Amino acid sequence: MFHIDFASRTPIYEQLYNNILQLISLNVLKPDEKLPPVRILAVDLGINPNTVSKVYKMLEQNGYIYTGIGRGSFIAPVSNKDNAEKQLALEEFEKSVKKSYGVGITKEELIKIINSL
Amino acid sequence: MFHIDFASRTPIYEQLYNNILQLISLNVLKPDEKLPPVRILAVDLGINPNTVSKVYKMLEQNGYIYTGIGRGSFIAPVSNKDNAEKQLALEEFEKSVKKSYGVGITKEELIKIINSL
DNA sequence: CAAATTGTACTATTTGATATAATACAATTA
DNA sequence: TAATTGTATTATATCAAATAGTACAATTTG
Numbered sequence: 572m573f574h575i576d577f578a579s580r581t582p583i584y585e586q587l588y589n590n591i592l593q594l595i596s597l598n599v600l601k602p603d604e605k606l607p608p609v610r611i612l613a614v615d616l617g618i619n620p621n622t623v624s625k626v627y628k629m630l631e632q633n634g635y636i637y638t639g640i641g642r643g644s645f646i647a648p649v650s651n652k653d654n655a656e657k658q659l660a661l662e663e664f665e666k667s668v669k670k671s672y673g674v675g676i677t678k679e680e681l682i683k684i685i686n687s688l
Numbered sequence: 689m690f691h692i693d694f695a696s697r698t699p700i701y702e703q704l705y706n707n708i709l710q711l712i713s714l715n716v717l718k719p720d721e722k723l724p725p726v727r728i729l730a731v732d733l734g735i736n737p738n739t740v741s742k743v744y745k746m747l748e749q750n751g752y753i754y755t756g757i758g759r760g761s762f763i764a765p766v767s768n769k770d771n772a773e774k775q776l777a778l779e780e781f782e783k784s785v786k787k788s789y790g791v792g793i794t795k796e797e798l799i800k801i802i803n804s805l
Numbered sequence: 806c807a808a809a810t811t812g813t814a815c816t817a818t819t820t821g822a823t824a825t826a827a828t829a830c831a832a833t834t835a
Numbered sequence: 836t837a838a839t840t841g842t843a844t845t846a847t848a849t850c851a852a853a854t855a856g857t858a859c860a861a862t863t864t865g
Contacts, residue, residue, distance in 0.1 A: 641833025656791040667781040673706040674773045675713020758862025
């Protein structure tokens with residue numbers, strides 16, 4: 572369900588954050604569905620509970636989940652599903668733009684492509 | 689001519705590498721043109737000579753420049769490696785645009801992002 | 806030729822973000 | 836009450852990136 576690439580350059584907390592966001596956007600994780608407890612997920616993934624906690628905190632602050640001590644963490648209502656999708660797409664888009672700039676592609680070329688699609 | 693964003697998360701050496709690559713692609717840096725000496729560029733950018741040296745080494749290993757002790761570093765004749773990289777970047781870009789459109793992001797939003805980068 | 810220039814090599818150290826370790830507390834549930 | 840669960844805190848470890856300092860080798864310059 573969740574997966575961490577320990578060889579990757581992107582931090583674990585960021586990978587997990589995006590991972591969960593993606594599962595939300597794909598509706599694999601449905602509204603009000605319970606997420607694994609911090610400690611359990613940490614053991615499952617072989618990472619530190621603090622790292623999972625950090626991710627849950629980030630997700631809650633961005634409105635993707637709601638949490639409560641003793642209760643657990645749960646996927647927030649549907650309205651955020653779209654936001655998750657959009658955010659992921661935009662992140663990917665930003666990356667590709669930066670990469671394009673990095674190899675000398677101009678802004679005009681990119682806009683031309685956008686208009687052609 | 690060259691620029692480093694010290695607030696960025698991407699390493700200095702990577703920023704400089706991409707920076708130079710971009711200037712080559714844009715033909716701002718022309719074949720056989722001399723690059724600033726390691727020490728000079730380091731002072732100019734306010735970074736360590738070793739970091740510049742690392743970048744020059746990377747650039748040479750990838751065939752973008754040619755160097756010689758006592759002589760300096762120079763832009764290599766144009767290779768088709770650049771074109772390949774551009775092609776890849778453009779393909780990735782197209783994908784991300786289509787995906788963005790798929791989740792309801794507008795053309796205007798994308799262009800706004802492009803302009804902000 | 807001598808001095809300056811320039812890329813390279815090397816070791817040591819510092820820095821900052823990330824991650825871990827260990828423990829404790831607070832709120833909820835069973 | 837006992838277990839569960841998110842949160843908080845402090846300390847430590849880790850690793851890549853960057854810096855500092857020095858020295859060497861090849862080329863150019865005067």
